[in-house]
Amino acid sequence: MxxxxxxxxxxxxxxxxxxxxxxxxxxxxxxxxxxxxxxxxxxxxxxxxxxxxxxxxxxxxxxxxxxxxxxxxxDGVLFSKPPKYFESNLILKSMCLNVAHSCNFGCLYCFAKKGNYGGSDALMSFDVAKAAIDYLAKNSPGREALEVDFFGGEPLLNFEVVKKTIEYAKETYKNKNWRFTITTNGSLLSDEIENFLFDNDVSIVLSLDGDKSVNDKYRVFRNGKGTFDLVFPKIKKVAVHRAESGGYYVRGTYTHDTLEISKTVMDLHNFGFKYISLEPVVTKEEDISIKKEDLSILKKEYERLAIEYVNSQKDETWNFFHFNLDLEAGPCIQKRIHGCGAGVEYIAVSPDGSIYPCHQFDGIKETKLGDVFTGITNKELQEKFRKANFLFNKEECAKCWARFYCSGGCLANNYVMNGDIFKPYEIGCEIQKMRIEAALYVAYKLRELGIEVPTTQLSEKRDSVK
The missing domain is CATH 1.10.10 (Arc Repressor Mutant, subunit A)
Incomplete structure (x- = not known):
């Protein structure tokens, strides 16, 4: 009982x-x-x-x-009965357009193998991008809202195709409510590019790992030189431009030797950024991977961050992605028991038009689902992803207390670390649980103080970033 x-x-x-x-x-x-x-x-x-x-x-x-x-x-407040739920028939609604298998950076932890995903450098043609938009629009029956994430590599290396694709989608499928996001290292940002993105309601994820000393450990140019001095003014300019509207996140990655995440997040906040996310690296590379012995440090760091976060909200409200938790409402049970939808609700398209379950599977040949010209041909693999997206098809997840908060975790992380999309990545799970505890504490304290934290219109369930 x-x-x-x-x-x-x-x-x-x-x-x-x-x-x-x-x-x-x-x-x-x-x-x-x-x-x-x-x-x-x-x-x-x-x-x-x-x-x-x-x-x-x-x-x-x-x-x-x-x-x-x-x-x-x-009264059903403790040890309550499970809610009624069922395995939903997931329908395509979002797409990652990997418009650039190329990057001008050489970040040492990049899962995309410095931008080309282990292959040759390539940029997506407008013909492929159009075919991808057509595929998304025509294979999402009943969906009024559709999402497109522009990704890379560095997508601004192919900005003309990004621009034409947005214009094509809006003009050709006016009956759809389009939401666009782009993830960039910030190096190629200009007033012209930001004005176009802003005017077209394109949300933007800006990669920055922290202050200069932290950022320049891993976010480097191909020659090994740090990138902070170039990108920080450009990223700051975008944040100032979007100060009232939101529509951006500054997103960093931490590793085994950059575990002081409370300081990193507060540094980013003190730089004036209002929307911040910081994610653990997921890799088998021994020198930078998060290890079991790091977890006790991270637990203290998330607790320290939660306390500082609550205290700082009394002066000015700002948003840390992993503390977004609504005690009064939040997603319905059907959304909570399904993952990000990789391979079914969400797909990724490479420069040649190949379809993969998500951007992190791009280039892994055995996970190719089909292409935007002929559609999904590997139905057996897609069905496997459909099953894996249902929380209760993963035995360990079905028994976990955090199941309705994390929705079963990241299938790509499971595959990278365990070779099995059904087997949860243990260290990732432990980090997720400590973040949820911190978020619950934050939500309780902010409710006590009567403070409402601002949110921004980026996907709440998918980490569409490098």
Missing amino acids: FDKSLVHLFPFNGEFFAVDVNSGSLLNLDDATYFYLEKLEETDSKEEAFNLTKEKYGKEIAQEIQEEVNELIK
Whole structure:
């Protein structure tokens, strides 16, 4: 009855919390109630939990706690019944256009192998881009809103095709509500480019790992020279231009030797950036990969960041992507039990028109689904991805307390680290869970303070960045 996968207990910054997995209820507990619930889960017995609590806190307190917990269980606030759900028939709605298998940077951790995905440098032609837009529009029945992410490599190396593609989509399929995003290293940004993107409501993800000392460790030119001095003024200019509208994220990557993430995020905030994301590197390269021994450091870092984040909101509200958590609403259960939709709702297109399940599978021949001219031909592989996108088809995810917050994790990370899209990447899961605990703490504290944090119109479920 008192399954640990139904209620998650966690301490945070000297306080105690319980989150009911099925209902989403979040409770701030005193130490005695926390102790009782811990023993309830450990023993699966109300009687034993009561007796242990009585020994430590006295009979009167133990009785009060047991009565309160029984009432919460009765009201469906704790150990609530699972919601009704079903495996949805996912329909295509978004596409990553990998318009450049080429990059002017040589970032040392890049999963895209410095931009060309292990092949030859290539730029997508407008003919391929048009065919991709046609494919998306014609294979998304019932969808009014469609998303296109321009990616690379460095997509601004192929800006003319980006520009023509946006104009083509809007002009040809006026019945669709188009949302565009572009991910860039910032080096080629100009007033002309930013004005076009801004005027066409194109959201922008700007890659920056932190201050100069952090950024220039891995974000370097092909000659090994750091990129901060070139890109920072350009990225800052975009952020200032979009100060009122939002529509941007400054997005960084951290590695084994850049684990001071609380300082990095606060540095980015102090630079004046209002929308920030920071992601762990996912790689098997031993010298930079996140290791199990790093997790205890990261847990302290996320706790420190959460505390600083809450305190800073009293002066000026700003947004850290992984602390976006709505205690009152949020996605419906059907969205929560399905992943990012890779291979089904979401696909990636390479410069030659090949279709892959997502941008991180680009160039992995065995994961090719088809192309934009003939459509999806590897139906068996697509069905495998459809199954993997359903949370309860992954045994470890189905039992995890964080299942309705992470929706089953990243299939690409699973494949890269385990060679199996159904097998969760363990270290990634641990980081995700500590971020969720921090986000729950933040949400509780901000609600207490009556503070609402601004959001921006980028995808909440997919990390469409390098």
